[in-house]
Amino acid sequence: MTIPPPVRSFYPSRLRNQLMLGICTVLVVLMSVFVYYMVKRQQSFLKQQNLVQARNLAHDLSMNASTYVVTNEFAMLDKLLQSYKPYPNLRYAMVLSANGRVMSHTDNKLVGLTPNDDVSRSLKSEPQVQTLVENNDVLDIAAPVMSDGEIVGWVRVGFEQRYILQNLDAIQRNGILYILFALGVGVIVSLLIANRLIRELSALVSTVEKIRTGKQNVRASGSRTMEINNLAQTFNQMLDEISANEHLLEMMMENMPVGVFTLDEKGIIVSANNAARELWNGAEYVGIENFEVYKAWFVDSGKRVQAHEWGGAVAIERGEKTLNQEIEVEAFDGSRKFVLNSAIPLRDEHERIIGAVVINVDITERKKLAHQVQERMKELRTIYRTSKILQNETDNLNTLLQKIVDILPAGWQYPEVCAAKIEFDNKVFTSPNYQASDVKQVAEIITEDGKTGFISVIYTAEKPAEAEGPFLKEERDLIDTLAELFEVQYNKRVAYNALVRSEANLLAVFENTDVGHLLLDRNLNVVAFNRRFQTGYEKSLQTPLEVEQNYLQRLAPESRESVSQHYAEVFRTKQPIEYDTKLDIDGVEKYLTINVAPVLNRGRVDGLCVSVSDITRRKLLELEREKMIADLMQRNTDLEQFAYIVSHNLRTPVANIIGLAGLLDDALPEATRKQYLSSLGASVKRLDDVIKDLNEILQVRRQVNENKVQVDFNALVTNIKTSISQLLERTNTEIQTDFADATGMLTISSYINSIFYNFISNSIKYAHPSRTPKIKISSATEDSRVVLRFADNGAGIDMEKHGKHVFGLYKRFDVAKEGKGIGLFMTKTQVETLGGKINVESKPGVGTEFIVTL
């Protein structure tokens, strides 16, 4: 229930007054109400009573007076009225006639008069009791006097009303007295109760006060008043809880890893947790004015922190919070630490500052680590930058070294007093401000090709001692690493240059060699090839050769199988193989030697190196030589055979001659002698024949220079046919000719004549016994040579048995036939003299074919 504002200001603030006000108000109000009510009730009661009385009296009177009114017995009326006079509170009673004349009255003086006042006039002529006047003064009741149902007169009575008022007044006066009395009682009682309550409440308040002032374990005491008891108990519970929370909070604060100070509203340090005490190595519980016992300097400006500049002071005095302010402090034991200082003001619900919390975080370690990280970063950055500089492959070494020496100082702890120098290969590079100094760190450079140098880093000022003079252990690592980086890069460059030179050389060799080279990887994809190979390949296969193609796929299908087998063998045996092959390049047949060598990498075949040499010329020369040799050998054999045969044929008659001569030496009968002589003659003749034959043969060999003429084959055959026409007729020989392909040739006519003649006569001579000889002579042009074929259906030759001897000298196969056996030998000689070849094919019983290629 809210108290409306105007009342509120009136409403007392103190309990006692409230109580008093309350009780008294209640009493007063109630009593007043009561009294008023009572009075009013009394009043109305009395009035009612009066009225009733009056009416009854009026009625009574009217009844009683009725006879008298009718009879106009005034004396009786008077008596009657007189009898009523002692009636209490009766002021007057009158009997009126029907026309309003006073017939009798308690006040004799008024008899016979006719009232003509308003009141009287208000009397209505209705047969009922009427109230004419009812006020605080009088009650005037008129009752009709009836007789036989007619109004014969009126009775009016007047009662005193004033006594009611008086009565009421008395009551009222008493009432007020009672009210006042009640008020008094009320005040007293309320005072007593209030005092009691207040006492107990005060006890509570004082408990609070005690607690506020620091007494921890005070608790409210109980009371007889239940509510206050409950309040006290609840209060105690709350206090317990608060105490517990406070305890918890205290523990938290105590054990927080950050230092926490709490200040009261005056700025006095009231608590410092464990961490705070550890940080400062103690704590001073002082007020703002004495904050300077805590020594500290702002990290950014370096200035001392003044008393009122402390975060806690600022929080209390200005209500401003400070967050993460970096300060360097000197603890009470003299040690220096870095601290993050924060302070927050504490406010109550009215925003009034009731204290502050100050937090100190010890960041010394962190700062140290941060510093270390920074230093590492610097060092690392120097390495990166150096590495990057060294990666530049186009700049020359001197430029690089100068660049490096310029960035070196930034990597050391105190770059502002740091300078560097690099000496290498008798050249010196320095960073600005380099000067000789005792304070230096040096690393040696040694390259693979024996060049040496130094990297030196100096400080131009004294600096605190570290691992190596003022230099950190990590800086030693740094300078050594930088020297190494340079060495590596330098060596790489040297190696690279050597490689480039060697590559150029190799490329020169590779491209300018007579041999085509192809490099394939393990999967037979093309890795590289030189021009010579490419030209040969592209001419032969009419497709371009490209790197990363699969080589096998790019070969002609018919050679794939064998090539892949060769390659497989190399892969398997890890040994190179070489083979010869023929290839059609640009329409020309070329002979190639192909060498396939494995590319070995740690015992594994990583690829193949295919080398192709064009050995066509050599091969052709070889072939020619072989042919020549074969020819020569053949000739030789022929010659040997010739010699052998000749010698035999010569020797036979000679032997006979010798033998016969020997025999003739002895004494012999004449007949025998003659016989012997005859034999001798025959032998000599034989000898002579052989010599003549020899001569003829030799002549043939000599006559190479005879003039060549154009010989027509048809004409030739016709001539021969004519010359042996008789023989042809006799033997029924048929000669067919087909010189369509080659009608003739430029050659020695006698030889060709002889050749034709010999073949024809042989065919006739060695005809098959059971059939007539048929000879077919044909010519053809093959490879710009004329090929003549002489085929017959004769007896044939057993090539297996006599093949070697067909053209042999003095070899005959059918001794029954005439002939010395030199025919074919001569023919062969003649053919060969003309630069041709002669071959024979024959089947016994079928026929023979001689093939002459000229």
Next chain:
Amino acid sequence: MVHAAKFLLVDDDPINNSICQAVIRSVYPDANIITFEKPEEALQFVTHSATELLPSTTLFLDLNMPELSGWEFLDELKKINIADVLKSLRIYIVSSSVDGRDKSKAAEDSSVIDFFSKPVTKDIVRTVGNAMNG
């Protein structure tokens, strides 16, 4: 020599055969000499008349014969393989060949005793005869 020497002459040259025959007779007048101009006939004789060759018969074999050469004749002879025949035949190659190869072939052939160049002389016959006896 105890009994009459037996000689077989195989040569396609009749003159040679007659000379040879005469020469042999001049050394061994009682010699039993059969001549063949065709080697096949000689082969036939040897095969079918093996007993006549006993105890031993000297064979003068020419090399250069048209139908069957001396070597071929020997091969055919070996094919016959009648032990008596081979044992009793003393084969000499007589040839007008001056080819060294023929000589060495003769030396290598176990069935050939020796190689002579034509003509067959008395000396040759005597050597052969002595060899037969010895």
